[in-house]
Amino acid sequence: MTAKTHRQDFKAIAADYGQRYGILIALALVCVALSVASEFFLTQRNIINVLRQASINGILAIGMTFVILTRGIDLSVGSVVALAGVVSASFATTSATAGIAGAPYGFYIALSIGILVGMAAGWVNGVLVAYFNVPAFVTTLGMLSAARGLTLLYTGGRPVPSLTPDYRYVGTGDVFGIPMPIILFAVVFIAAFLVLSSTRFGRHVYAAGGNPHAARVSGINVKRVRMMVYVISGALAGLAGMILAARTGSALPQAGIAYELDAIAAVVIGGTSLSGGVGQVTGTLIGALLISVVNNGLDLMGVESYYQQVIKGMLIVAAVMLDQARHRHA
Amino acid sequence: MQPLLEVRGLTKSFGGVAALSDGHFTLHPGRVHALCGGNGAGKSTFLTIVMGIQSRDSGTIRVRGREVSFSRPSEALAAGVSIIEQELSPVPAMSVAENIYLGREPTGLFGRVDFNGMNANAQDLLDSLHFRISARSLMMDLTVAELQLVEIAKALSYNAEIIIMDEPTSALGEAQADELFAAIVRLKEQGKGIVYVSHRLSEIFNIADEYTVFRDGRFVGEGAIGDVTRDSLIEMIVGRPLTEEFAKTNSPTIEIVLQVAGLNAQNSVKDVSFALHRGEILALYGLMGSGRSEILERLFGLSPDLGGEITLHGKRVTLSSPSEAIRHGLAFVTEDRKVSGLNLMADLRDNICMARLNELSTLGIMRRTREASAAQRMIDAFGIKTPNDKLVVSGLSGGNQQKVVLGKWFLTEPGILLLDEPTRGVDVGAKREIYRVMSDFAAAGGAVIMISSETDEVLGMADRVIVMRDGRISGEVARDALSANSLLHLAA
Numbered sequence: 026m027t028a029k030t031h032r033q034d035f036k037a038i039a040a041d042y043g044q045r046y047g048i049l050i051a052l053a054l055v056c057v058a059l060s061v062a063s064e065f066f067l068t069q070r071n072i073i074n075v076l077r078q079a080s081i082n083g084i085l086a087i088g089m090t091f092v093i094l095t096r097g098i099d100l101s102v103g104s105v106v107a108l109a110g111v112v113s114a115s116f117a118t119t120s121a122t123a124g125i126a127g128a129p130y131g132f133y134i135a136l137s138i139g140i141l142v143g144m145a146a147g148w149v150n151g152v153l154v155a156y157f158n159v160p161a162f163v164t165t166l167g168m169l170s171a172a173r174g175l176t177l178l179y180t181g182g183r184p185v186p187s188l189t190p191d192y193r194y195v196g197t198g199d200v201f202g203i204p205m206p207i208i209l210f211a212v213v214f215i216a217a218f219l220v221l222s223s224t225r226f227g228r229h230v231y232a233a234g235g236n237p238h239a240a241r242v243s244g245i246n247v248k249r250v251r252m253m254v255y256v257i258s259g260a261l262a263g264l265a266g267m268i269l270a271a272r273t274g275s276a277l278p279q280a281g282i283a284y285e286l287d288a289i290a291a292v293v294i295g296g297t298s299l300s301g302g303v304g305q306v307t308g309t310l311i312g313a314l315l316i317s318v319v320n321n322g323l324d325l326m327g328v329e330s331y332y333q334q335v336i337k338g339m340l341i342v343a344a345v346m347l348d349q350a351r352h353r354h355a
Numbered sequence: 356m357q358p359l360l361e362v363r364g365l366t367k368s369f370g371g372v373a374a375l376s377d378g379h380f381t382l383h384p385g386r387v388h389a390l391c392g393g394n395g396a397g398k399s400t401f402l403t404i405v406m407g408i409q410s411r412d413s414g415t416i417r418v419r420g421r422e423v424s425f426s427r428p429s430e431a432l433a434a435g436v437s438i439i440e441q442e443l444s445p446v447p448a449m450s451v452a453e454n455i456y457l458g459r460e461p462t463g464l465f466g467r468v469d470f471n472g473m474n475a476n477a478q479d480l481l482d483s484l485h486f487r488i489s490a491r492s493l494m495m496d497l498t499v500a501e502l503q504l505v506e507i508a509k510a511l512s513y514n515a516e517i518i519i520m521d522e523p524t525s526a527l528g529e530a531q532a533d534e535l536f537a538a539i540v541r542l543k544e545q546g547k548g549i550v551y552v553s554h555r556l557s558e559i560f561n562i563a564d565e566y567t568v569f570r571d572g573r574f575v576g577e578g579a580i581g582d583v584t585r586d587s588l589i590e591m592i593v594g595r596p597l598t599e600e601f602a603k604t605n606s607p608t609i610e611i612v613l614q615v616a617g618l619n620a621q622n623s624v625k626d627v628s629f630a631l632h633r634g635e636i637l638a639l640y641g642l643m644g645s646g647r648s649e650i651l652e653r654l655f656g657l658s659p660d661l662g663g664e665i666t667l668h669g670k671r672v673t674l675s676s677p678s679e680a681i682r683h684g685l686a687f688v689t690e691d692r693k694v695s696g697l698n699l700m701a702d703l704r705d706n707i708c709m710a711r712l713n714e715l716s717t718l719g720i721m722r723r724t725r726e727a728s729a730a731q732r733m734i735d736a737f738g739i740k741t742p743n744d745k746l747v748v749s750g751l752s753g754g755n756q757q758k759v760v761l762g763k764w765f766l767t768e769p770g771i772l773l774l775d776e777p778t779r780g781v782d783v784g785a786k787r788e789i790y791r792v793m794s795d796f797a798a799a800g801g802a803v804i805m806i807s808s809e810t811d812e813v814l815g816m817a818d819r820v821i822v823m824r825d826g827r828i829s830g831e832v833a834r835d836a837l838s839a840n841s842l843l844h845l846a847a
Contacts, residue, residue: 223723225716232709235698242657242687242695243710243763244678302700 047347048296048308052315059322066325073204079317080210081106083310084265085284086291087217088258090309093292094221095234095254096301097154097161101168102262102288105146106281107176110266113139114185114276117192123185132191139267140260146172147259151252165255169285176278186275196271206268213261217306230254235302290337291316294344315340357420359384359548360405360436360517365414367400374400378414379574380567382517382548387539389551389563389580391592393782394752397572398552402519406438407431418517437510438519441780443502447495452477454494455509480508484538499643500531507538511547518542519550524558525780529808530642530847536562554782556585557811570594593784601790601815605797607635611669612802613654613771618663620653622646624826627663631771636793636803638813641823641846647806648690649826651773654804655680655687667771681710686764688757690775690806696760697748704730704744706759711766733762738788754785761792772796774805778812790816810839822846 059066085102092099117135118124129135146168153164198205221227232240233250241247265284270276295312297304319340323333358381365378375397382388392398403409405416407425416423418434425431428438445454452474453460461476463469477490486504494502503523510518520539524532539549539562551563559566560580567577568591576591589600613631620627624646631637639647652658654665656676665672667683674680680687689695697706707730708715715725730744737758741751748759757777764772774793778786793816797803807813813820814837822830822845830845 223721225712225719225721228705228708228712228721231701231705232698235700236695238695239698240709242655242677242689244676244681245709245712246676246678298700302698 048294048311048315048344052311052318055315055318055322059318059325062322063325066322071321071325073202073207075314075317075321076207076210077204078321079313080206081265081269082284082287082291082316083210083313084213084261084268085258085288086295086309086313087213087306088261089285089288089292090217090295090297090304090306091221091230091254092161092258093289093297093299094230094301094304095251096237096299097251097254098165098289098299099147099150099255099258100162100165100285101146101150101172102258102265103281103284104169104172104176105143105259105262106266106269106284107276107278108146108172108179108266109139109142109263110270110276110280111176111180111185111278112142113263113267114188114192114270115179117189118185118187119189120185120187123180123183123187129189129192132189132195135192136195136267140263143259143261143263143266144256145259147256147262148252150259151255154255155248155251180276180278182278184275184277185270188271188274188276192267193271193274196268196273206272209264209268213264214306214310221306226250226253231302287316287337290341293341296344312344356383358382358417359419360550361415361417361420362401362405363415365401365404365416366412367404367409368412373572375404375572377573378404378569379577380550381577382550383565384516384546384548385543386564387543387549387551387562389553389559389566390569391552391559391566391588392569393592393784394754395571396569396592396782398569399521400572401569402438402521402550402552405431405436405519432513432515435514435516436519437513437515437517438521439503439506439510439523441522441525443499443506445494445502445505448493450474450491450493451481451488451497451505452490454505455480455490455512477508477512480512484508484511484541486538498531499526500534503527503535504538507535507542511542515547517548517550519552521552522554522780523551524553524555527643527808529810529843532558554778554780554786555809556588556783557809559588560585568592589783592782600787601812602787602794603790603816604794605634605636605818607632607797607818612667614664614666615650615654616664616666618650618653618665619661620646620649621658621661622649622826624649624653627828629821629828629831631802631804633800633802634797635818636797636805636816638817638820639804639806639823640813640820640842641829643808645823645846646826647823648775650823651687651775651804651806655685655773657687681767681769684768684770685773686710686767686769686771687773688760688764688775688777690779692756692760697756699749700747702745702747703734703739703741703751703759706748707733707744707762707766710763729766730762733759733766736765737762737792752782753780754782757781757785757789761789765792765796770801772801772803774803776806776808778807778809810842813837813842814839 065071089099113135115123115125116128116130116138117132119129150164150168153159154161195205200208229245229250232245233247237247269280291312292309294315295308297308319336320333360382362378362380365375367375378401390398404411407427407430418436423434455477456473461469461472474490481488481490486508488501488504523535542549553559563580565579568575610633611630612633616628618627619625627650639650641647654674656674656679660675665674672683693699704726708726715722715729734744739755739758748756778789793803818834820832820837820842821828822842824846832841
């Protein structure tokens with residue numbers, strides 16, 4: 026083999042790695058740059074802070090990954106965060122006016138209710154998308170509005186305050202110094218990773234997203250798969266809503282506004298294709314971390330939050346451009 | 356006579372692998388020149404370079420003696436070279452005229468599109484070609500054959516002298532293909548040169564004047580069609596002498612495995628009754644739209660129950676979903692592997708295992724070693740050419756893709772194989788292997804229902820043929836009474 030082909034091989038391999046691990050490399054570079062720019066970045070307290078900030082968006086983004094893998098989209102997660110938060114909080118409040126009769130109930134009951142509310146919203150989305158063929162964009166746009174409306178109706182527009190200490194532990198507690206939101210995010214990530222990589226349902230998700238016709242002919246119940254992914258997304262939105270309420274100590278009816286955008290951004294930055302069938306939750310994890318690290322870094326450097334939004338927008342588009350380049354080469 | 360197109364020593368490699376190492380081709384005016392070769396022979400690379408879609412590494416291309424180097428398709432079009440691709444890309448909601456003049460609509464005052472002029476021009480063009488298509492009809496209302504004809508009209512609207520047709524009949528029935536051939540003959544008379552790419556040898560012998568064969572990226576030979584026999588052309592394409600084209604080892608028994616009585620299906624398929632025997636290859640023959648595919652879709656649970664009885668091994672079954680059909684030992688190789696056969700974004704292993712996930716998992720958890728060994732078994736059994744089973748299937752040739760689909764279904768250990776156009780877009784070598792697989796499957800006690808638009812294939816493989824016309828059975832022919840004439844007579 027000549028030196029020229031060696032060099033070509035090396036270039037090809039480097040390009041391949043660049044495309045495959047581009048986001049991870051970007052994350053690493055940003056971290057290195059920030060640790061040079063600010064001595065505070067690499068402190069334990071700041072790292073935990075970054076992870077905690079990533080956790081709610083990360084949990085939503087993992088649910089979103091399932092949906093996007095099947096060629097769908099879930100715009101309703103931000104509103105479901107608020108709805109599940111207030112309903113669940115109303116079972117765990119010591120306030121005499123804001124709670125449901127008999128509140129506070131045990132925190133297991135309150136948490137289960139929150140997850141169930143999220144699943145119910147996801148189920149409605151899923152049934153409409155899978156069985157009534159309403160486009161996912163339209164269905165979940167409707168749910169975005171309806172769930173927000175239900176939240177305001179349920180609370181009369183007022184927060185649900187005075188949550189029990191048990192309940193608040195979900196947002197503020199820690200195990201061996203690691204905050205609960207981070208632990209829950211890790212558990213959700215590992216579970217989602219295993220489901221997508223090692224279960225029959227995971228194979229169904231990729232097949233239904235990659236080519237729904239071929240999946241159907243192969244005996245896969247594509248409609249059921251499509252419904253299930255919205256239920257998963259809804260359940261995780263419910264969980265995220267409760268973490269958010271527990272962290273702040275009261276459930277706000279205006280919580281979670283525009284959260285769907287950050288969740289979609291994390292999925293897209295993580296390399297999951299919006300046309301379905303291709304992507305991993307590891308990418309989504311990195312995407313969520315990247316968003317959080319960039320926000321944190323800009324905070325540390327004292328950049329105005331308005332600029333942060335501009336930079337995040339550029340990040341999303343750049344990530345998709347990278348993804349397009351990858352598909353062109355493949 | 357000066358050639359229209361003259362290509363010499365064209366080379367192209369991708370990442371160190373030569374896709375084309377000696378592209379050589381000569382096209383004269385008023386001729387149909389068949390470009391032959393198996394999947395991976397370098398035809399597509401050759402065509403994309405000629406059209407300016409890809410760049411070449413070396414070699415020359417001359418159009419009417421003038422050396423050219425197109426860097427984009429629009430330059431090729433401007434020089435009179437146009438291509439009708441295998442996969443058509445119409446804008447469905449636009450009219451025929453709008454599609455023909457897409458991107459160069461005639462405009463009038465203030466840039467307003469001159470629809471009347473455009474429609475009139477398009478209609479003149481269609482009429483001059485004797486295409487019975489209205490310029491004002493919408494693309495989505497046309498048949499696939501009509502779409503092909505519109506593409507030809509579009510190519511000619513650029514004043515193309517050289518028209519490349521890549522598998523133009525792959526989606527056409529026999530009668531529609533004849534319409535296309537009539538159009539090709541008229542183009543010849545006008546002195547146009549046609550590069551004709553097809554895996555269907557009978558078409559090549561029917562329509563082409565000359566041939567050029569590529570194999571493994573190299574030019575192997577050229578000549579007049581009149582000077583070559585079918586067998587010697589196949590030998591050139593495949594690169595080795597061949598045994599019998601249709602290897603038939605099965606013979607039907609009297610045991611009935613599937614009985615269909617009074618079956619209705621979508622698109623007004625009415626009152627279809629037949630029996631399928633163990634060891635039998637039964638062909639459903641008919642024109643496009645005669646209801647052939649609808650019967651298989653109904654049997655596989657892909658379309659709703661519209662009445663009729665289905666009996667499998669003496670037991671009534673509903674077959675109301677694909678998973679039920681698979682449980683009963685049916686397997687369905689669909690008409691279009693890209694649309695409904697493969698998950699093109701997934702690798703070989705996932706595709707092969709796709710219809711067998713229940714058996715490859717325990718309590719919903721996939722067993723990776725079982726998946727890997729199942730995939731390897733099928734790769735070996737069908738001789739799929741791939742470095743490993745983690746290759747994404749979109750990177751495989753058509754023949755290998757079709758073998759992946761067959762592998763997926765053989766993994767389910769079926770008793771009845773439903774094959775809809777099993778050799779479409781597959782080269783002669785792979786075709787023979789597919790025939791062998793079919794025949795061995797039936798010989799081992801399976802039963803096959805096959806749909807094919809290629810009469811040769813039906814005559815070569817079928818033990819019995821059921822001919823469909825307008826959604827009903829119009830006749831049945833046993834193997835010893837089979838002839839192309841009897842089939843066409845019943846079908847039309």
